[in-house]
Amino acid sequence: MSLTIPTNLVLNPRSNKSLTQSLPKSTARFVCSDDKSATQQQSMKAFSAAVALSSILLSAPMPAVADISGLTPCKESKQFAKREKQQIKKLQSSLKLYAPESAPALALNAQIEKTKRRFDNYGKYGLLCGADGLPHLIVNGDQRHWGEFITPGLLFLYIAGWIGWVGRSYLIAISDEKKPAMKEIIIDVPLASRLIFRGFIWPVAAYRALLNGDLIAKDV
CATH class of the missing domain: 1.10.8.110 (Photosystem I, reaction centre, subunit PsaF)
Structure with missing residues (x-):
C-alpha cells in the first residue's frame, strides 16, 4: 500500500532570516550565558553531593569481614560465645557463696556486667577471632583495622x-x-x-x- 501526497499541499519552508535579524544580539548572548550558568550550578550540586556521599561512606564503620585467613568475626564465632558463657558462669558460681547484698557479691555483680560489656564490644567493633575464640589484633596496616592497633x-x-x-x-x-x-x-x-x-x-x-x-x- 502506498501513500501519495498531492504537490499542492506541500508547504515551502520559509526563510528564518527575518526572524533572526529581528532578535537583538544582546538577547541571544543573555540566553547562552543563562544556560551556561545553570549548567555550572548543576555541576556544582552534583560535585557537592558526591563529596557528601564520599564523606559518609568513609566515616561509616566498616563491617567485620573475615578477610584474614583463619579468622572470623567474633560475633559469629562459636568459640567466642563459649568463652563468654564460661567466664560468666564461673563468676556466677562464685556469687552463690556470698550474701546478696554483701560487698563481695556487689563486686562480683559488677565484674559480671563488665565481662558482658567487654564481650559485647568485641563483637560490636568488628574484631576478628581465631579458632581459640580469642580476639586477634590486625597490624598489617589495613584501614579497616586501624582502630585495633x-x-x-x-x-x-x-x-x-x-x-x-x-x-x-x-x-x-x-x-x-x-x-x-x-x-x-x-x-x-x-x-x-x-x-x-x-x-x-x-x-x-x-x-x-x-x-x-x-x-x-x-x-x-
Missing part, C-alpha cells in the same frame, strides 16, 4: 612523648637552681603544672628545638 599506638606514643617532654623541660628549668637535686626529690608543683599544660604541643616544640639546635645537649 595503629590508632591506640599513635595515642600511646603521643602521651609517652608528652610525659617525656615535660620531664625534660622540668630538668632544664631547674638546672640553674642552687640545689637542682632537691627539686628532683621535692617536685616544684607550680612549675611542673605550667610545664604540663605547655607540653601538649610537644611535637611542635621538639621540631622547633631540632631546628634551633637545642634538642640535644651540646656537651654530649
Whole structure:
C-alpha cells in the first residue's frame, strides 16, 4: 500500500532570516550565558553531593569481614560465645557463696556486667577471632583495622612523648637552681603544672628545638 501526497499541499519552508535579524544580539548572548550558568550550578550540586556521599561512606564503620585467613568475626564465632558463657558462669558460681547484698557479691555483680560489656564490644567493633575464640589484633596496616592497633599506638606514643617532654623541660628549668637535686626529690608543683599544660604541643616544640639546635645537649 502506498501513500501519495498531492504537490499542492506541500508547504515551502520559509526563510528564518527575518526572524533572526529581528532578535537583538544582546538577547541571544543573555540566553547562552543563562544556560551556561545553570549548567555550572548543576555541576556544582552534583560535585557537592558526591563529596557528601564520599564523606559518609568513609566515616561509616566498616563491617567485620573475615578477610584474614583463619579468622572470623567474633560475633559469629562459636568459640567466642563459649568463652563468654564460661567466664560468666564461673563468676556466677562464685556469687552463690556470698550474701546478696554483701560487698563481695556487689563486686562480683559488677565484674559480671563488665565481662558482658567487654564481650559485647568485641563483637560490636568488628574484631576478628581465631579458632581459640580469642580476639586477634590486625597490624598489617589495613584501614579497616586501624582502630585495633595503629590508632591506640599513635595515642600511646603521643602521651609517652608528652610525659617525656615535660620531664625534660622540668630538668632544664631547674638546672640553674642552687640545689637542682632537691627539686628532683621535692617536685616544684607550680612549675611542673605550667610545664604540663605547655607540653601538649610537644611535637611542635621538639621540631622547633631540632631546628634551633637545642634538642640535644651540646656537651654530649
